[in-house]
Amino acid sequence: MKTKIFKSVVVLTMILFAFSCENDAMDGLVREDRQxxxxxxxxxxxxxxxxxxxxxxxxxxxxxxxxxxxxxxxxxxxxxxxxxxxxxxxxxxxxxxxxxxxxxxxxxxxxxxxxxxxxxxxxFVSEIDGDWGVTSFKFDWFIGKGESWGWGENNADLTAALSDAGLEKDNTLELVTTLVNESGNPEGTFDFGSGADMEFARFIVNPDHAGQVKDYSSRFRKMPIGKGVFEYNVAGKVLTLWRGNKSGISIEGKVTKSDTGTISIAFDNWVNEFTWDHWGAESQIQNSYTIYYNFVSL
Incomplete structure (x- = not known):
């Protein structure tokens, strides 16, 4: 046993000596790096x-x-x-x-x-800066989300389920970068306007499956109305919006830009509230998990 311990100590000493010699050799080199x-x-x-x-x-x-x-x-x-x-x-x-x-x-x-x-x-020319007009307002829904069963549709027209959502289709969005923060992300101002009809979408089912008025605005009013500020994570393509200023509640949207110059902003709106006592459009609304604003440059 003592012989084995002695051999181990000798080997370790040799390794440390060799490493020390190698470091000394490196220290003697004159560097040519000029980057x-x-x-x-x-x-x-x-x-x-x-x-x-x-x-x-x-x-x-x-x-x-x-x-x-x-x-x-x-x-x-x-x-x-x-x-x-x-x-x-x-x-x-x-x-x-x-x-x-x-x-x-x-x-x-x-x-x-x-x-x-x-x-x-x-x-720096931001891919999202400019004046944009809403061309379509869509959503994803899936009954049985998170389960091994179910059915649904991606990029369904939201106006088919909520007719007054169509009021959003002529809305405008102005994005202007004003600075870059310490994280390297552009920040600026936005203005989400009502368009020619002077109205914004309403997300109300009247009547709902129980014969009552049901307001789904908390699920679908993701784009803040009026003026506010934004931060855009260029690497992650995530747009964070605050109505007014950063002291308020923020909402994040995922930005996609097409080869033709259009952009899409997707917001997560999933809430697990589905019940089995109704079908049709209201079931789709309750099982929406993403909404999309699609824009074209004005």
Whole structure:
């Protein structure tokens, strides 16, 4: 037993010694890395696109909301390779107006090799910004949702189940990005208007299966009426809306943009409230789990 323990200690000592020697060898190397690792500035949307070119050049593309950025005096936050240096000093303002929205930094490695990085500052154009008109208002429903049985329909016309939902079809939505937050997500304002008929959809069944008036607005009034603010998660394609300002209740919608430029915003509206004492349209309404606003650019 003592012999086995002794052998184990010897092996471990040899491994540690070899590892130590390897580290010492690495410490003696002169680094040639001369990369821009990250590049950030106020108003930037998403991470910088960093592309080395050959052995001594590179390009950094930055997309940003240009409002509020003084191109004559840009102060970025730049991270570069370890033990490398950068010129000009990024702590001093750079004039991006001198070369059509571009500026060149030179990174010099520890070994003295250089790479010139051309940083291009480009206007961010949001895929959701603009004036939009509702073309259709649809929903998904499924009887037996979460079960191994059932039936339903995807993208059914909501007006077939709730006729006054059709009042939403001429509504308009204006989205304007005004800034980019610390998470890199665009924020801005929205205005959901009533359109030519000056009315918004009503989600009322009169009468319902019991002969009463049943208001389903809490299920289907997901798009806030009037003016408010939004945040758009570009990576996840999630649009968060607040009526008025961010102190109120928020609602999240999933954005899909087609190749033809139309957009769709889908809201989750599932509530498990189905009963078996009625059929037809009201059953579909009670078993709706997603509603869709489909928009075209105006």
């Amino acid at each position: 821009i690792v990250s590049f950030k500035l106020n108003g930037q949307v998403g991470p910088a696109i960093i592309t080395p070119i050959g052995d001594d050049e590179g390009v950094v593309d930055i997309f940003a909301v240009m409002a509020g950025i003084d191109l004559n005096a840009v102060l970025p936050l730049v991270e570069i390779s370890e033990k490398a240096t950068i010129s000009p000093n990024p702590n001093e303002s750079a004039n991006f107006n001198t070369n059509g929205g571009s500026f060149v930094y030179t990174i010099t490695s520890e070994s003295g090799k250089t790479r010139k990085w051309k940083v291009n500052l480009k206007p």
